[in-house]
Amino acid sequence: MEKPNRKDHENNSKPEMGQSVVNGNESIDISRSADTGATLDGAPSSSSYFSIIAIAEGTEYELSQQGVFLLIRDPDGEVYRHKLCTFLVCFAWTRDSDNCQWGRVVRIGDPDGVEHVMIIPSSALADEKGELRSTLLSQGVRIIGGMKAWRKVIYYLENYDPIKRVRCVAKVGWHGNVYVMGDNKGTVIGSGPLAEEIYLQATVSVRLCRLLGNIDDWRLHVASLAVGNSRLAFVLSSAFAGALLHILGVHSGSFNLRGSSSIGKTKLLIIAVTVFGNHVESWRATDNAMEAVAAAHNDRLMVVDELGQLDVKLLGSIAYMLGNERGKTRMTGAIQVRKPFEWRLLLLSSSELSMSDMMESVGKRSMAGQDTRMVDIPAAVGQSGFGVWENLHGFTGGAAFSDHVEEVALKYSGSAGEAFIRRLAEGREAVRHEWQPYKSRFISEHVPADADGQVLRVAERFALVGFAGWLATTYGITGWPERESEAAAVTCMKAWLTDRGSVNGLEWEKALDQIRLYIERHGSARFQEIERRLRQNQNPDAPEVSKFPERDASVQNRVGFKERRIDGVHYFILPEAWRKELCKGYDSGLVADQMAKKGYLQKSTDGKLQDRRTLPGLVNQRCYHLLPTVMGGEA
Ligand SMILES: Nc1ncnc2c1ncn2[C@@H]1O[C@H](COP(=O)(O)OP(=O)(O)O)[C@@H](O)[C@H]1O
Numbered sequence: 001m002e003k004p005n006r007k008d009h010e011n012n013s014k015p016e017m018g019q020s021v022v023n024g025n026e027s028i029d030i031s032r033s034a035d036t037g038a039t040l041d042g043a044p045s046s047s048s049y050f051s052i053i054a055i056a057e058g059t060e061y062e063l064s065q066q067g068v069f070l071l072i073r074d075p076d077g078e079v080y081r082h083k084l085c086t087f088l089v090c091f092a093w094t095r096d097s098d099n100c101q102w103g104r105v106v107r108i109g110d111p112d113g114v115e116h117v118m119i120i121p122s123s124a125l126a127d128e129k130g131e132l133r134s135t136l137l138s139q140g141v142r143i144i145g146g147m148k149a150w151r152k153v154i155y156y157l158e159n160y161d162p163i164k165r166v167r168c169v170a171k172v173g174w175h176g177n178v179y180v181m182g183d184n185k186g187t188v189i190g191s192g193p194l195a196e197e198i199y200l201q202a203t204v205s206v207r208l209c210r211l212l213g214n215i216d217d218w219r220l221h222v223a224s225l226a227v228g229n230s231r232l233a234f235v236l237s238s239a240f241a242g243a244l245l246h247i248l249g250v251h252s253g254s255f256n257l258r259g260s261s262s263i264g265k266t267k268l269l270i271i272a273v274t275v276f277g278n279h280v281e282s283w284r285a286t287d288n289a290m291e292a293v294a295a296a297h298n299d300r301l302m303v304v305d306e307l308g309q310l311d312v313k314l315l316g317s318i319a320y321m322l323g324n325e326r327g328k329t330r331m332t333g334a335i336q337v338r339k340p341f342e343w344r345l346l347l348l349s350s351s352e353l354s355m356s357d358m359m360e361s362v363g364k365r366s367m368a369g370q371d372t373r374m375v376d377i378p379a380a381v382g383q384s385g386f387g388v389w390e391n392l393h394g395f396t397g398g399a400a401f402s403d404h405v406e407e408v409a410l411k412y413s414g415s416a417g418e419a420f421i422r423r424l425a426e427g428r429e430a431v432r433h434e435w436q437p438y439k440s441r442f443i444s445e446h447v448p449a450d451a452d453g454q455v456l457r458v459a460e461r462f463a464l465v466g467f468a469g470w471l472a473t474t475y476g477i478t479g480w481p482e483r484e485s486e487a488a489a490v491t492c493m494k495a496w497l498t499d500r501g502s503v504n505g506l507e508w509e510k511a512l513d514q515i516r517l518y519i520e521r522h523g524s525a526r527f528q529e530i531e532r533r534l535r536q537n538q539n540p541d542a543p544e545v546s547k548f549p550e551r552d553a554s555v556q557n558r559v560g561f562k563e564r565r566i567d568g569v570h571y572f573i574l575p576e577a578w579r580k581e582l583c584k585g586y587d588s589g590l591v592a593d594q595m596a597k598k599g600y601l602q603k604s605t606d607g608k609l610q611d612r613r614t615l616p617g618l619v620n621q622r623c624y625h626l627l628p629t630v631m632g633g634e635a
């Protein structure tokens with residue numbers, strides 16, 4: 001492992017009260033060390049444990065399965081045992097990657113005989129508020145003898161000096177050369193000159209990964225279904241791709257599967273999480289919890305279903321999260337500032353509307369740059385009629401296949417991600433070398449030569465997915481033909497490209513209806529009429545209008561202007577109104593583009609969707625110029 005003072009991507013992992021380490025909530029042998037098979041000395045199981053601990057001269061404790069006892073010797077040498085609490089042993093020191101935030105890892109036996117491992121921050125021992133006491137009590141510790149006994153327990157914890165040191169991290173994923181899986185076995189993969197045990201401090205909101213079945217089962221029952229199914233091969237490959245971001249220096253981004261309901265979108269998400277065994281998230285949470293969830297998907301694919309059901313504020317947070325790759329700095333307690341969570345991840349989601357439509361509908365312009373981070377892929381495949389599937393593998397219909405996918409996804413999970421990371425941890429350098437040529441070839445073979453920068457940036461992410469699936473295939477994990485993942489990535493990328501820059505059929509019709517209805521309803525009340533004496537040269541666009549009144553008192557909440565010309569009524573709509581009113585709920589840029597293509601919108605002389613005009617009271621004003629064709633018949 002690398003020397004863990006890399007501030008660039010290491011998190012400060014201050015132990016917080018009430019947190020248990022990842023392998024803490026179950027009775028698991030935590031003496032298992034990080035992938036080396038070594039045991040943690042001083043990590044005794046209560047059943048086998050007996051020891052006398054001399055802490056200071058004259059102060060001795062006895063620790064056994066029965067609990068912690070204070071030993072009192074009377075002047076005659078007689079020893080009395082006074083029970084302080086149930087089994088509680090401190091077996092290792094812990095500190096974060098900056099060697100700060102020291103704490104102790106303790107093992108606790110509860111009244112059911114279940115053992116818990118938790119981290120007690122050193123600072124908690126100095127805390128007078130009773131928080132530590134209540135935390136220990138809630139984990140099943142019994143303290144015998146009120147406050148007096150409690151003070152002795154504190155003394156015992158404070159002064160016991162375990163030999164063992166472990167490192168605490170606050171997120172899954174890569175920490176130098178080791179990868180923290182975040183599963184319920186506490187698996188940490190990889191090694192290096194400074195290898196030592198790493199413990200993940202799981203926060204309450206983060207669920208551990210499930211490990212179900214082995215890699216052969218996964219390959220046979222799950223991965224095999226992806227052959228011939230572009231969307232399925234794509235989402236599985238994306239799950240592998242999440243672990244490559246850091247290694248290859250690719251930034252966070254998202255893919256959103258967009259499509260109508262009951263076509264199998266959710267099933268795709270359910271199967272995507274089988275790679276690492278994580279969960280399909282739904283966020284009803286606050287921003288803070290969302291940060292913890294993001295950190296729990298660091299170097300991984302984070303899967304969120306039904307974006308449309310999210311609070312729009314959260315949608316903004318998703319954009320923020322993907323863009324910034326770190327949470328907000330905040331105060332904890334009176335003096336400390338906890339370093340923000342950091343992450344790098346791929347997001348996979350599903351929705352009926354596109355991300356930008358959802359943002360638009362509440363008046364948030366999708367932020368510049370976010371458009372390339374958030375990519376909508378049409379979920380339904382071309383003409384198959386089977387929803388998100390192309391190849392039903394012998395099943396009788398889309399629904400039957402979808403249900404089968406869900407069934408296997410619930411049985412086999414987690415093994416593929418682990419197998420992938422094990423291979424990756426050995427060959428990070430080689431993978432880095434293979435990526436550049438792969439990407440160049442992918443782009444030159446599959447991306448149109450005249451593609452702009454935005455398309456190229458997104459194409460890189462599609463290439464990454466193809467690459468990750470290919471890598472998993474060469475590692476023997478998927479059992480796919482070698483080019484399966486690339487074909488899937490290309491199919492999805494083409495679907496995105498086709499969809500992009502034009503509003504797709506049904507949506508476009510709806511947007512056009514909405515605009516027509518708007519003009520019908522508000523044509524007289526909210527559009528100010530431009531009466532213009534034509535100039536001698538008969539140029540209707542000459543800026544004569546400045547002679548006319550700036551305001552027409554009969555027009556309230558003006559959204560634009562209209563002008564009667566020989567060929568009919570022309571509308572000049574102000575950008576704000578175009579976005580918020582006429583195109584509400586749709587991507588106004590795409591709608592304008594489509595309007596121009598259909599001949600309903602007059603572009604500016606230099607080819608822009610927005611024209612610049614002098615209008616009453618407004619000089620050189622940007623506006624959308626709708627032609628008379630928009631209200632009737634074909635252009
Ligand atoms: N490809 C499909 N063809 C027909 N029906 C489907 C298909 N996929 C799913 N369904 C039906 O829709 C239900 C919900 O599937 P789900 O994956 O949640 O759809 P979505 O997320 O696209 O709304 C399924 O239980 C099944 O009955």
Ligand SMILES: [Mg+2]
Nearest residue numbers: 265266306350
């Ligand atoms: Mg769904």
